[in-house]
Amino acid sequence: MAVTATHTEVSRHDKKKTSKLKKPIAAPFILIVPAIILYAIFFIWPAAIGLYYSFTNYKGLPKYKMVGLENFVELFQDQAFWSALLRTFEYIICSVPLNVCLSLLAAVLVTNRRAIGSSIAKVLFFLPWLVSPIITGLIWRWMFGEGFGIVNSVIESLGGQPLHWATNANLSFLVLVLAGVWAGMAFNMLLFITALKNVPESLYEAASLDGANAWQKFRAITLPGIAPTTFMVVLLGTINGIKEFAMVQALNEGGPGKSNRLVVQYIYETGFSNSRIGYASAASMVLLVILVIVSLIQMWFNKRNEGK
Incomplete structure (x- = not known):
């Protein structure tokens, strides 16, 4: 009888242990379910619809038909698409390095x-982040307006000639990058x-004892120490540059x-x-593939640098 009672107590103890182990597993799953549902509704489902429509001639009307790869074939032959894509990469090449340098300088x-x-x-420094992209575009459009902009007013007051910020493609692109x-x-x-x-502050102290100057400390300690953050800033800047729309639309359309x-x-x-x-x-699907490729390339470079 004593053995049976002991066995029963052990069984109850095991059941309590099992129930305790199950609770931490179930609770996080329940908590992430709303996030999964929202992600499926606002990301996966629109992406699936976009992929489906990319194989159709859908124009917003109920009647449409499947066209296979015709949209993609036409897209790759569309000079306007390649021109927009090239300008997007030019914008990234100009804005991302400048953004990284100025952000790091401000942080230092x-x-x-x-x-x-x-x-x-x-x-x-943080105030511009609180301004919406549309307002940012309008602010810079007002500043660099040809007939009413404050920048041309300052140039004229100094005896110079007003510049064609809105009608010159290169000057307009410069304003876009700066904004x-x-x-x-x-x-x-x-x-x-x-x-x-x-x-670590100890690294700077050791470098000071070795006679290193400020630039040597920055190059040998600071830059390697913030390399992961720099990679993240470059990656986010590249992705945001590819997706840039609202500010450009408000600034110069x-x-x-x-x-x-x-491209957007x-x-x-x-x-x-x-x-x-x-x-x-179809163009959106191509843009999605480009974003994935860019992210994979940058992650590969980051892992390669970490392995050295």
């Missing part, structure tokens, strides 16, 4: 022990501030003409202005 300045008013500087850097610098600065604070039209603007105009939703969906 506000984290310097000798800096005065660093708290106020952080707030001022993009100004808008994205704040968030990247915060990432760099966190990374700089995580670099891809002008003058179509000279500064980026091309997709928007094709799908909504020209009512070729199937064709625009």
Whole structure:
């Protein structure tokens, strides 16, 4: 009888243990279910619809038909698409390095022990991040307006000739790059501030004992120490540059003409202005593949550098 009672108690103890082990597994799953549902509704389902429409001639009307790969064949032969894609990569090549350098410079300045008013500087640097992309575009459009812009007013007051910021393709592109850097610098600065604070202070002290100057410390200690953050900033900047739309639309609408039209603007105009939703969906799928390839390449370079 004693053995049976002991066996029963052990069985109950095992059941309690099993139930305790099951609870931590079930609870996190229940918590992530809403996130999974939202992700499926707002990301997976639209992507699936876009992929389906990319094989059709859908124009927003109930009647449409499957066209197979015709949209993709036409897209790869469309000079306007390649022109928009090329301008997008030019925008990334110009804006991302400049954004990284200025963000890092701002982070170094506000984290310097000798800096005065660093708290106020952080707030001022962060203000552009609080402004929506559309408002950013309007602000810079007002600043660089040819007939009413404050920049041309300053140039004229100094005795110079006003510049054609809106009608010259290269000048308009320059304004676009500067506006993009100004808008994205704040968030990247915060990432760099966190990374700089995580670099061990002992390394700088050891370097000082060895007689290293400020530049040598920055090159040999700071840059390697913040390399993962730098990679993340470059990756996010590249992806955001490829997806840039609202700011460009508000700033110059891809002008003058179509000279500064980026790829997302091309997709928007094709799908909504020209009512070729199937064709625009095909362009979106190509853009998705490009984003994945760019991300994989950058991750491969990052892993390669970490392995050295």
